[in-house]
Amino acid sequence: MKTLNPPSLRRRAFTLVELLVVIAIIGVLVGLLLPAVQSAREAARRMQCSNNLKQITLAMHNYESTHRKMPANFTTGAGTSGNFSVFAQMAPFYEQGNVLDLIHFDRPLNIGCCPGELVAPHDAAAATPIPTLGCPSEDYSRTFYVTALAGAGPTQAYSATNYAMNNGTGVGTFYDTRAATDGINWINAHVGFEAVIDGLSNTAAFSEHLLGVAEQSPSEPLNDALRRRTMFNLTCAFTSRTMPPTTPGFTGYVLPEDPNQMEAYTRASSLHRGWSGQRGAGWISGREYWTGYNHYHEPQSGTPDMTSCGWGVFGARSNHPGGVHVARCDGSVGFVSESIDLNVWRALSTRNGHEVMEGL
Template identity: 35%
Template sequence: MFRSNRHPSAGSDAGICVTRRSSRRAFTLVELLVVIAIIGVLVGLLLPAVQAAREAARRMSCSNNLKQIGLAMHNYASVYRGFPASRVNIKTPDFEAGWQVMLLPYLEQTALFEDYQTNLTWSHPDNLPATEKSVPAFLCPTAPSERTMPTTAIMEERDIDYGSPRFGSSDYAAINNIRRSCWTVNNSEMPGRIQRQLPGALYSKDHKDPRVVGRGIRLSEILDGLSNTLMLVEDAGRPELYINGRLGQNPDGGEVWSGTFFVEEGWGWADHQDSISLDFADPITGLANKTDKSAPYDVNVRGSAVMNATNDGEMYSFHPGGAMSLRCDGSVQFMNESIDGLLMAALATKQGREVIEEE
């Protein structure tokens, strides 16, 4: 007889033990570190691209500001038969204003212009309701938006003896003059007879003559041609003083300004001394060259940097590699900071009679 060894009461799975193992496993430390390293590399590659895209947008906005100003300049010229002088400071009748003030009605800032009293100094407390306001067209978006104003003691040196006013800033400046130092430091002779400087596009030797208010700068005065002559350039960040992209102490300001963190002029768009005279400067210290005020106009040479060494009366921007500029024909160009100094001097003068060859 056949007999089964299985117990009759046992089920078919009796006595069978089943063990299940998961096929999932965790990251090892090495794998985790590799992933983190890859993410770090990707972020490192992405951030410069993002920053470059943002700067490109800011540079375009800066260019648009200057295009808007250029259009306003030509609208002004169509009314007054000339561009506004870089500054006007006359007596009888009293009138004080820079090119920015005179341009306000042509930048859709008529109300601001009406608040500004030209028979008072730009820093007079009665002008503060106007001068404390910012004008977007005068501000480069790459430049610092928050700026410290000079201390009360420094303000008193400019006869500002009330409270602690905050003036609306300006990052664009007219070039009053191009000094002999710009040629000397480039081993060249200054064009024309022996003199200290040559005038920029908006400079008027008659800025104290009442007639200049209605006359302005005739386009026929710009002998070098509108397309070959700079009208405005960047001198950004003022009233704070910058040297090579960083806040710096004034290295050459005499007893009052030396060691301070402020420029001497150009504290706001209303400052009638906002315009600059090019000297070129030392690229490390920011010290500008000096040209004597009397013949034979000897030059104290410090350096040959054309721009971005200092914003204390020199061409300066926060754009990498150069600065924006506006020419008298209304065109806007980004100028490389490695531009030849003699070419820059030729572009900045309005009556140098140079033959300009640009690459």
């Protein structure tokens, strides 16, 4: 007679169907959990980015209180090749003593052009990262290698920045910051808070941008991600070579009011000579394509920027979904949607446009 094993001795196991059901449930749960984790991480990164801009704007306020003007790009003598950036000038106000010891404002930052060769010990300072100047959502390397003197000089390391100071609307010839713009920053500007007639809370001070591609002269960008990080490269054909210029802008190049027309206009221009990279490559340098931005493009624009020997159109972009952070001159920081009306966005960039700020 066959005996049966008691229940306590019977082997228990999943059937194949049960195993597949459990795997499916786990897959669904992981699929639900992963976006939540990513969203939580991005929220933390956005908060850190906002805090970075608050620290930068606080440093600007301390600088203005000390010097009775906001920091601005400047050049030495009659040159226009750039010198210490606003971030370098504000170094004493965000407790970067190790970097400050390497900066000598009584010496040039660099010599030569396009870009210049760094003068020691500024080469060590340029390569030193400042954590406050990097957005945690940026997924490109913050170290750039730049060949000086139009490719004939040494290759030097720079630490990049995701933040830039407001150069104005960029409309017309305001992309040429050798002359005064409608923003708060241009070469040798002396803008104090009293000159911001539109009100400190209605005027942008800093925003963020994506770092450019590593190559100084990249090929044409073939996808949307690269188009947001690559710039049209124009011949440096100034109407006036004097500093400041008698007539700002480039011969035969005046930006259309509508940014949707900018790409076709630029491609058709006789000044268009290829592509440029390395946006934001060096926090220490006052070259506009590294540490400046304007409000010509709407936030997160997919139309490439434009540069001509460092000047040009440089949009606000980020890896944050839906928009960019903007720090205003009063020290407040807000998140601006990529769907903002272009007129409102440009009004935010002017210091004395007398616009009525609605919808922001």
